[in-house]
Amino acid sequence: MDQSIQVTRPSMPEFTEYIEEIKDLWDSRWLTNNGKKHRQLENKLAEYLGAPFVTLFANGHSALECAIEVFDLAGEVITTPFTFASTTHAIVRNGLEPVFCDINPDDYTIDTEKIEKLISDKTSAIIPVHVYGNICNVYEIERIAGKYNLKVIYDSAHAFGVTVNGVGVANFGDISMFSFHATKVFNTIEGGALTYRNENLAKKINALKNFGITGQDSVEYIGYNAKMNEFQAAMGICNLRHVQEQIQKRKAVVERYRERLNGIRGITIPTEPQKGITSNYAYFPVVFDGYKYSRDEVVYRLRQQNIYARKYFYPLTSSFQCYKGRFDDKTTPTAKYIAEKILVLPLYADLDLKDVDRICDIILK
Numbered sequence: 129m130d131q132s133i134q135v136t137r138p139s140m141p142e143f144t145e146y147i148e149e150i151k152d153l154w155d156s157r158w159l160t161n162n163g164k165k166h167r168q169l170e171n172k173l174a175e176y177l178g179a180p181f182v183t184l185f186a187n188g189h190s191a192l193e194c195a196i197e198v199f200d201l202a203g204e205v206i207t208t209p210f211t212f213a214s215t216t217h218a219i220v221r222n223g224l225e226p227v228f229c230d231i232n233p234d235d236y237t238i239d240t241e242k243i244e245k246l247i248s249d250k251t252s253a254i255i256p257v258h259v260y261g262n263i264c265n266v267y268e269i270e271r272i273a274g275k276y277n278l279k280v281i282y283d284s285a286h287a288f289g290v291t292v293n294g295v296g297v298a299n300f301g302d303i304s305m306f307s308f309h310a311t312k313v314f315n316t317i318e319g320g321a322l323t324y325r326n327e328n329l330a331k332k333i334n335a336l337k338n339f340g341i342t343g344q345d346s347v348e349y350i351g352y353n354a355k356m357n358e359f360q361a362a363m364g365i366c367n368l369r370h371v372q373e374q375i376q377k378r379k380a381v382v383e384r385y386r387e388r389l390n391g392i393r394g395i396t397i398p399t400e401p402q403k404g405i406t407s408n409y410a411y412f413p414v415v416f417d418g419y420k421y422s423r424d425e426v427v428y429r430l431r432q433q434n435i436y437a438r439k440y441f442y443p444l445t446s447s448f449q450c451y452k453g454r455f456d457d458k459t460t461p462t463a464k465y466i467a468e469k470i471l472v473l474p475l476y477a478d479l480d481l482k483d484v485d486r487i488c489d490i491i492l493k
């Protein structure tokens with residue numbers, strides 16, 4: 129058996145629970161295209177996330193591309209480069225120009241004090257990222273967007289189930305995108321969703337992910353195929369039954385990391401969630417700055433023991449090879465600095481606390 133410890137490990141239901149859930153697919157032979165499981169999961173997620181409208185997708189990235197496309201945006205979009213490739217690619221693949229805003233040094237979300245200076249007459253939207261499940265300053269973003277008449281699409285890939293003052297995070301901005309990838313707090317193997325409050329968006333969003341089809345004989349949009357299938361939805365239905373328990377187990381892991389790594393000079397661990405915010409314990413990012421080992425030395429030392437922490441998010445998306453010569457990472461100095469020092473430690477529901485101790489021992493030794 130593989131004894132390595134990866135940065136994450138998918139939550140899965142009992143084998144028999146999943147088999148039970150997919151059994152009737154053999155009778156119905158309805159495997160995809162808005163089937164029964166799909167509809168069930170959409171309803172359950174609307175309830176769980178406290179979101180008025182939920183549309184499922186085959187993955188988070190195609191959902192994000194759809195969210196941008198649905199508004200027919202043009203020109204520039206303000207976003208951050210401290211994120212997964214998906215966020216920036218979704219903007220560029222929609223023919224828009226990302227304008228990179230710097231991040232806060234403490235929670236790595238967009239620095240709202242720097243947004244207004246970046247707004248020009250070409251700006252059409254803000255796409256902030258709730259990175260690691262840390263929630264952006266949603267009230268300030270709402271104020272700025274209102275003042276300049278900008279759309280707000282949240283990349284909430286990491287923020288499943290987080291609430292702000294009792295309100296599901298899905299309720300902020302015009303649209304939020306959630307990822308249900310295998311590596312996320314809640315997974316449908318691959319998968320994702322858009323959540324939104326404006327009912328008028330539903331028709332176009334649902335059509336775009338299904339070739340633009342709006343009826344038996346009508347195709348109103350140049351859509352693509354990003355439908356979630358019934359096996360994915362069944363996995364989601366099972367995983368949703370246990371997600372709360374999984375989050376509690378993640379919490380125990382995070383608490384152990386905190387106990388062990390708190391107050392060590394040169395190591396910065398995540399701050400406790402702000403008052404009013406419930407965490408989903410999605411990631412445990414640690415900054416090594418002025419510690420006896422550099423971030424990369426820690427990666428190496430852990431790797432030697434078969435433990436695979438990950439440098440999420442290094443390099444910045446603005447430094448990707450595919451964008452060479454296009455952006456300047458010096459315009460976001462905090463993001464650049466954090467990307468060079470940060471390391472995401474292994475975190476998943478079934479991670480044994482003894483393994484957390486072992487990881488901390490290797491770091492501290």
Ligand code: T4K
Nearest residue numbers: 134136137138187188189212214285307308309310311320
């Ligand atoms: N926006 C943000 C901010 C995101 O972070 C992401 C995805 C998206 C948008 C796009 O959402 P999706 O289209 O993916 O739904 C992983 C995930 O694939 C990706 O979903 C995630 N962010 C990103 C942060 O992490 P990689 O390239 O690091 O994946 P990989 O294959 O190296 O997996 C990481 C570790 O997870 C492995 O070392 C082992 C473990 N693992 C992985 C898989 C796939 C398993 O144990 N089982 C598995 O099945 O991107």
